[in-house]
Amino acid sequence: MSSGPTPVYLSNSECLVVLFDLRSPNAVEELHRQRAVWQGDSDIEALDGDHFVLVVRPGWVSEAA
Numbered sequence: 001m002s003s004g005p006t007p008v009y010l011s012n013s014e015c016l017v018v019l020f021d022l023r024s025p026n027a028v029e030e031l032h033r034q035r036a037v038w039q040g041d042s043d044i045e046a047l048d049g050d051h052f053v054l055v056v057r058p059g060w061v062s063e064a065a
Helices: 027-041
Strands: 016-021 042-046 051-056
Touching: 016 027, 027 042, 027 051
Parallel strands: none
Antiparallel strands: 016 051, 042 051
16 A cells, blocks of 8 residues: 655745646546646646646736735
């Protein structure tokens, strides 16, 4: 039995990192759906053949509260 990676808690609120395991059912579709939602505010990075990361840098984060 294997366990998942240690959770990472970002102290920088300027981005959101979402890990996708493409071996899971519907993961590919969900990755592309989320990428379409965030369009210009996100990038996809490959970790290996089965794991991809969606990095979201929403424009509203830099706006004054």
